[in-house]
Amino acid sequence: MSIKISRKTNEIIIKTANTMYVMGIKFGKFPVHLYYGRNGRGVKYEYKSPVTSFSPYFEEHGYDYFPDVAASEFSFFGYGDFRADALRLRDMSTGSDTTMFYYKKARVLKGRVDIPGLPCAEADENTETLELTMVDEVTGCELKLYYTVFADCDVISRYFTLTNRGKNPVKIEKCMMLCLDIDKDDLDMISFHGSHCFERMYTREHVAPGNRSIFSRRGASSHQFNPFFMLCDPKATEERGDAYGFNLVYSGSFLSEVETEQCGKTRVLSGLGSDNFSYLLEPGETFTSPEAVMSYSNRGIGQVSRNMHKFTRNHILPNDRFEKRPVVLNSWEAFWFDIDEDVMTRFAAEAAKVGMDMVVMDDGWFGGRIDDRRGLGDWWPNPDRFKNGLGSFIDNVKKSGVKFGIWIEPEMINPDSQLFKEHPEWAISAPGRELLLSRSQAVLDMANPEVVQYLKDRFEETFGGLSIDYFKWDMNRHLSEVYSPTLPPERQGEVSFRYMKGVYDLLRWLNERFPNAMIETCSGGGGRYDLGMMKYSTQIWTSDNTYPVARTAIQYGSTFGYPATTMSCHVANHGDSVENARQLEYYYRVALNGPLGYEFDILKIGDTAKAAISKQIAEYREYEELILRGELYRLQNPMKDGAYSYYFVNEDNSEILLSYLQAFGDKKEKTNKLKISRAETGATYIDTIGGNTYTGEDLRRGIEVKSDKDGGYARMFHFVKE
C-alpha cells in the first residue's frame, strides 16, 4: 500500500520505493504539508506555525494557523496567504477573487483517474491515487486534488478537478496543479532555457529571495524554457545530496514559480499560470487540469534524472511500434524543399544499400510547397512532383527494402494555400488586427473542433490506403493574437488550452488510425520537447542544430528531465564532414546519445564514407538496448568541463557504455578522469572497443582520457563484465 490515511493522527502518508510525502489535516479543514523526503527510519517532521506580524488569521485558530506561513497542500488567492497562489477563482456574481476551499474528505482509489482529453501517465490497478475533496460554501464549488503514486520510479503526480456545484458561474483565473512548500530556503535551481537551435541550455543558480519563474506564453512548451526544472541542496552533486525534479505532462503555455518566504520556506508551483489561461465554469460544469509530476532523491541530481527517465519510459511513452527503432535517413538537410518522386526513390535505394531502415520524406511533398512561403494546409501530394500520387511511389521506395516516413505540420496554414482561400477564418488572428506571420505561416484554430475534424478527414483521404511507417509531426511557429471566433468573449481565455486539447485529439487519432506507424514530433527541432508530446510520440527531434559541438550542450541539458530513448540524434554533413573520417566518427559518437539517424544527401557521398556508415549502424545495433533503456550517469558538463562525458549502464552492472565527447573550449590539453561508480568491486571488465581489461576498482577510480588539441574528438568504451 502506498497511501495511508490515518484518522487517528489526521495524517496522510504517501510512500514510493525511496521517498515519503506527508500531509496533515489541521483543525479538520486545512490540508497542511508536513514532509517530502527520504523514506526510512529516523524521519522526523512536525507542523510549524511561526508567529509573524502583518499576517491575517482566523480568530478561531489564532496563532496556530496563519494562512500566510503555513505549509499548504494547495494555496488560494487573496485570503490571508500573500505568497504565490495555486488557484484563483472569480465569483462571477460578485466579482470577488478571494478564493478558499476547506477540506471535506479523503479516500484512496485503485489505479488512476484518467484526464479527459489530455495526456497523462499510464498506471495499472496496482497504482494508488489519493483523492482529497475540498469545498467552498460561498461559490458552491468542489475541488478534488489528486495524487497518483508511481512507486517504482519515486514519482508522485498531481492534478485537480473543479466542479461548479453552485448557482452562479465562476472563472478560474490562475491554475497551478503542483503546489509544494519545502521547509528550507537555501536551495539551488536548475533550469533549461534557450532559443531555436539552442534548446535546453543548463543553468544552475542559487535561489535568491523573491520569486523566480520559468514560463512559456507561446502556446507551446517552447525552446525558450523547458517545463522541467530542479531544486537541490547547494552542495548537491550528480551523485550526492537532496534534489527535487518537477515537470508537466503538457505541451502548451505554462508557468512554474519558485518563491522564498519570510519564515524560511520555499514554495514551488507549476501549472498553466494566468497569462494564457482562464476558464469559465457554468453551474454543473467541471474543469480538469493537466497533470504535474515531482520526484525527490537524497542521492543527487543524477538520481532524480534517472527517476524521471524511468517514469517517462514506463508510464508516458507509447510502446515501440517496431522491434528495433529504425535508423532513418531524413531528406531535409539533403534537399531542403527540392524533392520529387525520382530523387526520393534514388535516395531510398542508396539508404537501403548502407543498411539504413527508413527514409523520411521531409517538407516539400504536398500542395504547392516549393519553399516556405506556401502550401501549408494543402495536405495532398504535389501533382508536379508526384505524377502518380503517393501510392506507387511508396511501393517503389519499399521495394528497395526500407520503411517509409513522411513529414506533416498539421497545425499550420500559409495564406498562400488552397485551404486559406476556402477558410481564412480558420487562421488564428485577433479581430480587426493585421494577421502576423512567422516563417510566412499562421496557426490553425485547433480550438475549433471543425478544424480538427477537417484535418482528420484530409489525412484520411491522403494517407488512408498507404503503407506509412512513420509520421514526423512538426510545428514551426508560436501562437500570438490568440482568439477563436467559435467562443464567446468570456471564454477567450480558454483558447490556448482548448488549442492544446485539439492538438492532442488529432495526435491520438493519428496514433489510433495508423497503429503501425510511429510518430516523431518536432517543433523547429526541440521546441516542444515535453512529456505531453512524449505521450504520443516515440521520439522527438532534439534540435535543428546538427553541429555536434552545439549538440553536446543541447543533449546534456535534455538528459536532466528526459530519457535518451526520446532524443532523436542525426549525423549531418557540414562542409563535407562526412567524407572526413575523423569528423564522421565524431558526429556519429555525439549522435549515440539517443536513437540514431542520418540527414544528408547520400547520393553525393563516396564509398569510403558509406562503408564507415554501414559499420556505424552495425555497431549502434550492438549498443542500442543500452542507449535506449540503460541508466544514464552524467560525468562532465560540456559548457564547463570542455567535454560531455556520460555512461549508460544496465541493471546488473554487467555492461557499461562510456562516452567522452570533447566540446566547447576543447583545444586545451587535459587529462580527464571518468569515474564509473556503478562498476562492481571485485569484478573484471573487458573493453570490447579498446581490448583492455580493467577491474571494477580501476573503473571506480576513473578511466583517464586525454583531450586532443585538434578538437572534435570522441572516445567510447564498452565495458563488459567477465
Ligand code: DGJ
Ligand atoms: C523544422 C524541422 O525541425 C526540420 O527538421 C524540418 O522538418 C523543417 N522544419 C521543415 O520545414
